[in-house]
Amino acid sequence: MPSPSSPARAGFFAGQVAIVTGSESGIGRETARALCAAGAAVVLNGRNAERLEQTRLTLAAAGYAVASCVADVTDYAACELLIGTAIQHFGRLDVLVTNASISQRAYFADMQPEVFARVLDSNVYGSVYPLKAALPHLIRSRGSVTFISSISALNGMPSGSAYCAGKAAVANLAHTLRLELAETGLHFGVVHIGFTQNDPDKRVLDAAGQPVPIAHRPPRWQKSQAEVAAVIVHHIQKRKRRTVISFLGRIIVLVHNTLPRLGDWVVLTTIRRMRRFYE
Structure with a gap:
């Protein structure tokens, strides 16, 4: 059995087809790579056509079965095209990873309403629309849906109001759908x-x-994209309900559930110290 920090066993996803939204770069790209390495055929997605094609070419050159679709996942018609790409190229769909999202670095009092809406839409509808379009195919394959959320959904973070709200929303959505589609x-x-x-x-x-x-983050607090991707793929393989990545995230869960006021104090104190240090 692979550990959460190692790639899924090679071949575990053989014969399966996955879509990873927001996979032209970053965590999405590395998650797509890890799924390919474990045997899946993968449909890549992003809005930057040039970067998306470069990622497709890189993975194809490594011998992986990949296709790609330029699509804005906050547009339902574009999501239908994305799902259609998987069916057209590979004939089925088994795994959906909703990774695409926009983040922010702004306090709520300063944000323009349309900016708040844009960040929130990317995180909520960017998961809802691909899933809605994919649902019949995923039910047919008894497949897997993984929403990429954040530890900021577990305890609100200053300067991330819309992002935190969106990430918390998809976590609740997963729980609701688990009940509805049991x-x-x-x-x-x-x-x-x-x-x-x-x-x-x-x-x-x-x-x-x-x-x-x-915003600057101390390197010692960060995991590599490949490490995070390996955890995501292990999560899918084991069909887990929730995975919290990092020791910090697990501490946040513990404190938030048992001593929420202490959790808020720690977050605010840390933010103030970092602000004084870097300004």
């Missing part, structure tokens, strides 16, 4: 990722909706 055999899981190394050009939205660099 008789189908379909797996619904949530992975709460922690601080992860990002691509150098990773950007988030500021209060006015402009792309800005992600």
Whole structure:
């Protein structure tokens, strides 16, 4: 049995087809790579056609079965096209990983309403629409759905109101769908990722909706994208309900459930210290 920090056993997903949204770069790309290495055929997705094609070519050159679809997952018609790409190329669908999302670096009081809506839509409808379009195929295969959430959904984080709300929403959605569709055999899981190394050009939205660099995070707090991808694939393989990545994330769960006021104090104290250090 592979550990959560190691790739899924090679061949475990042989004969299965997966879609990973937001897989042109970052965690999504590495999750797609790990699923390919474990035997799956994978449909890649993103909005940047050039970057998406480069990722497809890289994985294809490694001998993996991959296809790609440029699609904005907050557009339902585009999601229908994405699911259609999987069926057209590979004839079935077994795994859906909803990874695509937009993050933010802005306080609620400063955010323009349309920016809040954009971040929230990317995290909520960016999961709802692909799943809605894929649902008949996933029920047919008794497949697996994994929503990529965040440890920030477990305990709110300053400067991340819309992102935290969206990530918490998909965690609750997974629970609801698990109950509604219990008789189908379909797996619904949530992975709460922690601080992860990002691509150098990773950007988030500021209060006015402009792309800005992600806030600095101490390297010792971060996992590599490959490490996170390995945990995600292990989660899918074991059909787990919830996986919280990182020791920090597990501490947040413990404190939030038992001593919520202490949890808030720790978050605020940490944020204030980091702000004083880097400003």
